[in-house]
Amino acid sequence: MKKLLERHIEWLRPFFQPGGKLQWLYPLHEANETFLLTPAEVTHGAPHVRDQIDLKRVMIMVVLALIPATLFGIYNAGYQFNLANVVEGADFWDHVIKGLWLCLPIILVSYAVGGFWEVLFALIRKHPVSEGFLVTGLLFPLTLPPTQPLWQVAMGVTFGTVIGKEIFGGTGFNVLNPALTARAFLYFAYPVSISGDVWVPLVKGGPIAEGFSGATPLGIGAAASVGTESFVDTLSNAGYTLKTLFFGLHPGSIGETSMVAILIGLVILMISGIASWRIILSGLLGLTFASTIFQHFAGGPNLKVLAELPFYYQAMIGSFAFGLVFMATDPVSATATNPGKWVYGFLIGALIVAIRVSNPAYPEATMLVILFMNIMAPLIDHIVLQAHIKRRNRHVHA
Amino acid sequence: MATSIKKVIVDPLSENNPITVQILGICSSLAVTTQVDTAFAMSVGLTLVTAFSNLVISAMRNFIPSKIRIIIELAVVSTLVIVTDQILRAYFFELSRQMSVFVGLIITNCIVMGRLEAFALQNPPGISFLDGIGNGLGYSAILMTVGSIREILGKGSWGGIVLMPQSYMDHGLNGLMVLAPGAFLCLGLIIWIQRTLIKKYETD
Numbered sequence: 001m002k003k004l005l006e007r008h009i010e011w012l013r014p015f016f017q018p019g020g021k022l023q024w025l026y027p028l029h030e031a032n033e034t035f036l037l038t039p040a041e042v043t044h045g046a047p048h049v050r051d052q053i054d055l056k057r058v059m060i061m062v063v064l065a066l067i068p069a070t071l072f073g074i075y076n077a078g079y080q081f082n083l084a085n086v087v088e089g090a091d092f093w094d095h096v097i098k099g100l101w102l103c104l105p106i107i108l109v110s111y112a113v114g115g116f117w118e119v120l121f122a123l124i125r126k127h128p129v130s131e132g133f134l135v136t137g138l139l140f141p142l143t144l145p146p147t148q149p150l151w152q153v154a155m156g157v158t159f160g161t162v163i164g165k166e167i168f169g170g171t172g173f174n175v176l177n178p179a180l181t182a183r184a185f186l187y188f189a190y191p192v193s194i195s196g197d198v199w200v201p202l203v204k205g206g207p208i209a210e211g212f213s214g215a216t217p218l219g220i221g222a223a224a225s226v227g228t229e230s231f232v233d234t235l236s237n238a239g240y241t242l243k244t245l246f247f248g249l250h251p252g253s254i255g256e257t258s259m260v261a262i263l264i265g266l267v268i269l270m271i272s273g274i275a276s277w278r279i280i281l282s283g284l285l286g287l288t289f290a291s292t293i294f295q296h297f298a299g300g301p302n303l304k305v306l307a308e309l310p311f312y313y314q315a316m317i318g319s320f321a322f323g324l325v326f327m328a329t330d331p332v333s334a335t336a337t338n339p340g341k342w343v344y345g346f347l348i349g350a351l352i353v354a355i356r357v358s359n360p361a362y363p364e365a366t367m368l369v370i371l372f373m374n375i376m377a378p379l380i381d382h383i384v385l386q387a388h389i390k391r392r393n394r395h396v397h398a
Numbered sequence: 399m400a401t402s403i404k405k406v407i408v409d410p411l412s413e414n415n416p417i418t419v420q421i422l423g424i425c426s427s428l429a430v431t432t433q434v435d436t437a438f439a440m441s442v443g444l445t446l447v448t449a450f451s452n453l454v455i456s457a458m459r460n461f462i463p464s465k466i467r468i469i470i471e472l473a474v475v476s477t478l479v480i481v482t483d484q485i486l487r488a489y490f491f492e493l494s495r496q497m498s499v500f501v502g503l504i505i506t507n508c509i510v511m512g513r514l515e516a517f518a519l520q521n522p523p524g525i526s527f528l529d530g531i532g533n534g535l536g537y538s539a540i541l542m543t544v545g546s547i548r549e550i551l552g553k554g555s556w557g558g559i560v561l562m563p564q565s566y567m568d569h570g571l572n573g574l575m576v577l578a579p580g581a582f583l584c585l586g587l588i589i590w591i592q593r594t595l596i597k598k599y600e601t602d
Contacts, residue, residue: 149569151566163583167586167590185574188573188574188579189573189574189575190569190570190573191570191573192569192570193569
């Protein structure tokens, strides 16, 4: 098999090399070759780092880590559809097929349009095609509801790739996480399609299951007022207990619902050393800290009923877990220094809770908080470095 | 003067565009470009004000004491701006209502003062008038482009003519394009593309 691939690549090479007919398509050939084989080409100048892992392997590991969330999201989308629209006798495979029918077009459009821009810029700028878009192209659909119109997906991923990444110079130079930039575009451009009761597709005029509301835990929290029963009871009456929240068979964005799938992803990212454990841990700490404080003030003025939730609920509702594991740890847009990572993660966790419980306009804040901290990351790194320099300077002058 | 007529008119359209290269007049280009007709009215207004204030100041240039030239320039520009505003109110009331204070704010537009200071004070009236027209057209070109993009994407129409299918509008207006960030994004993209094409880079 390897022989065959090598022969294939060797046969193709002359077409793309300088003087060949397809010279201008060289980045495509390069991408093809490095996907299939390990090329013999090495960095032209010193220093040389010998490592098993490069940008391509990093990106592929993230895609692998996303697969459980993707598969579960597909199943869940079909399951929610069949449940809400009272499809009689639907079994496991019916859910899967329905879910594929709902989610696959979104993922394919995201990959096709995102890939188009990536390749276009690679050809114009004559740099290799970057695998960054494999991650962005999958992360972005996972943050969307299964009902998102496809043309909006195309617009969003265009915005995310071009404005979020390419204008800064491509993969590795982006200030913002491209997938979240894409989602933020849709959030502000078409708020009706991405917030409110959009999480489960309903057949027009068809029967709707009794008691079906399609509301997410955060949606319930935004609508409910402070009453006699505790909010935890309100949630469990609506079918959200710790157990159901953990397994994640409930409405939401495609990839965000299941803690199981996200934890599998987290383990993969941890073992391969791609995600920073500092950001994850400090994110959880920040969330715990903020939700404990807000619990004390629960029922107070200007606080939503969500403030009553203990931290383990806060961690499992909404997109906190998904955002923290897959978005906040993006090595390009996060802080680079170790102390900076602690601050960055902590503020992400704390701010998400603060906005959730106190801002009436936003039921969920993960996307905006992570984008905000992306922008703050260089500042945090700057402060860390300045403090370090100051400390070292003392030794010089002493 | 060696400045040729062609250069005076053509240069501001691309190579020396007041908005995309000199980054002047940004405020109004963000404010009035939600739709094409306000952008058009603003373009015409600013072009005429720039051209005629250039003409007047250039004709007076040898009599203006340089210490108080700014006040004299302002007096001329504000007269012209008020005339423009009154004409809009008299004949295009609806349009002038949509543009609210931004017609009056032409007086603060850096392009007008910039051309007076940089060109009209040193050149004879005829060529100064053309310089005003040229810069006004450069401004108009960008304004109309941004206005078209924002109206087509934001409201699905161009100059009030519906272009996009109904299904596009079912999801509400494109909030990002209707609000000011849309203008920033369009302007940024235009600047990016234009500077790549004319190969103008700012380096420190």
